[in-house]
Amino acid sequence: MTNLVDIPKVNAKNMTEKEFFYGHKACAGCGGSVAVRLALKVLGERTYTALPAGCMSAVGFIFPQMAFNTNALITTFPGAASMASGIAAGAKALGQKDVKTVVFAGDGGTADIGFQALSGMIDRNDDVLYICYDNEAYMNTGIQKSGLTPYGTKTTTTPAGENLPGSITHKKNMFEIIAAHDIAYAATASIGYPQDYLNKVNKAKHIKGATFIHVYASCPTGWGTPTETSIEIAKEAVDCGLIFLAEYEDGEYKLNRNPKEFASVKDYLKKQGRFKHLNDENIQCITEHRDKKWLRMRKNWL
């Protein structure tokens, strides 16, 4: 296995100024596009990129305007991981050296429809880095609930009204489900903590085999937040404990941030249009769910 300690570090100073994803048509303040842009800066030119249907493919490839400066391909919606597996296999069979295949898929493409292919890809340990940019809903089709939409989210298929507070399920434990495959490396990240995210992409880049990063990526359009607060809100999600930063490596979990005190969940939620309707009881439910999760993580991962 690669000795990850020896990998040259990346940071804002030594990172390439080259843009591999520009001229795209994402909304102003799109967190997903930040996640793609930063990752490609680390991965560099010899990268094959595969994107399933979803916002990043929709805004990146409108013929004849192509936004990727590297090789990139839109996959079928359920087939992102398997098409990437095929790319990696093809590259290997043709004797190409020093290449990386990366997937950028939304939460729906990852946790729902593309889940089977993703599981197969990890099972085969194909040489693919799978990055899920999690904006917590199907944004490209107009903000519907996905398996990673949190409790209490108002979406167009989980309307909030007298009877229901929007979505009534909590987020799937995606990171742990992936880790349970006994993958060599998996991590969670947030575009609100970019250096942490870059380090994780960098680590994954140097591992041969399947790796997975789940990056929290704000969406002003779907969340009802001002465009200029995208990075801030993605940071607050971590600070209030609803999103955690962690790694799974060599069979061990590691919490990268373990705050003594959480920032206010209510403040975080109330800044977003999608949570405006929540009452104290709903917020209590969300907070309790958070606390239970942290209790488990601290007990088992520290």
Add this chain to the structure above:
Amino acid sequence: MTTNNKIFISGDEAVAQGVKLCRPHVIAAYPITPQTITVERLSEMVEAGEMEGIYMHVESEHSAISAAMGACAVGARTFTASSSQGLLYMAEGLHYCSGGRWPVVMMNANRSVALPWSIYGDQRDSLSLLDCGWIQVYVEDAQEALDMIIQAYKIAEHKDVLTPMMVNLDGFILTHTYELVAIPEQKMVDEFLPVFETPNKMSFEEPKNLGFSSKPDDNTEFKYQQNEAMFNAIDVIRDVDQEFAEKFGRKYYDMVEEYQCEDAEVVLVALGSVCGTIRVVVDKMRAEGKKVGLLKIRYMRPFPEAEVKNLARRVNAIGVIDKDISFGYEGTVYTNVNSAISKIDKYVYKSNFVGGLGGRDITKAEIEEMFDKLFFGVANKSEEKVEFFSLNVETND
């Protein structure tokens, strides 16, 4: 002309032998009866080091076709195989693959589709996907299956075609029965089939964005090109078959094969293995002085319109055997044949015989009856018909 080595193998094994000779870089397939033996043999060949390609253990047919497309998108030669429910599960990818102009080659073991569940053969799986933009060829025996795999790569990868190709063989009847099959020499296949090269691939010298969206302004033009590529395939199919005949000594008569059609009055049209049975009946009826013939349609896409019209100009009646039904209308082969015939300036009596569904045998007696019905129809100016033949239930007609 050839130094072919003959071995006794099943249709599935013949396909595997054909694939091996084509040296695909990546094989991605998911098992389903009656295709299974092909994927088993291929994985054994990879294990034994007889093949250099990568065998991917994908977790579904959707992933099989997706992986094949991914590999093809970097310029790798790929193979997949499927059947029935598996082929239908691939349907999204089939359209994607032809639209992406990735010349993936697939073997499809024709099998009925559920419900009711049936593992036995008819052709409803592939015929219901006739519009997915794949070249579709139907073979009659194991030798043709092997030979068509080799031809398929050459046709699909041709620069004027760049279209995926499906080689169909009847489940069990061909996949599981054994025949003596000539195995071409590797050296000769290498000479016949060049290394796969395509402009349509991602590369580091010239990075590309593939699988893009197009606006209403451009979409029709892309689809027009795809349709033209299918028509281009007709000439390529002819050339490849000719070249194959010169090299290996076996010829398949391009888009269709006519059997005893020169002076025929009535002709049956069919696809695949049933043609073997029809030949026997034709021989018997010819011996009795009846002018019958067989038109074996090899390619359903591109469709052999010219050949069907040419035949229709010469005969009085055409019967089409369909091992499929487009519910609420008629058999799909019939629809296609009928459409071609309608373009000539002559009346031909026609009849559609639907049957053999879910693996039921089509007997010599039934075929003879079909020929008799065609003679009767012409003589008595009967109404043209679509009928399910030899039903075990009473019907009104």
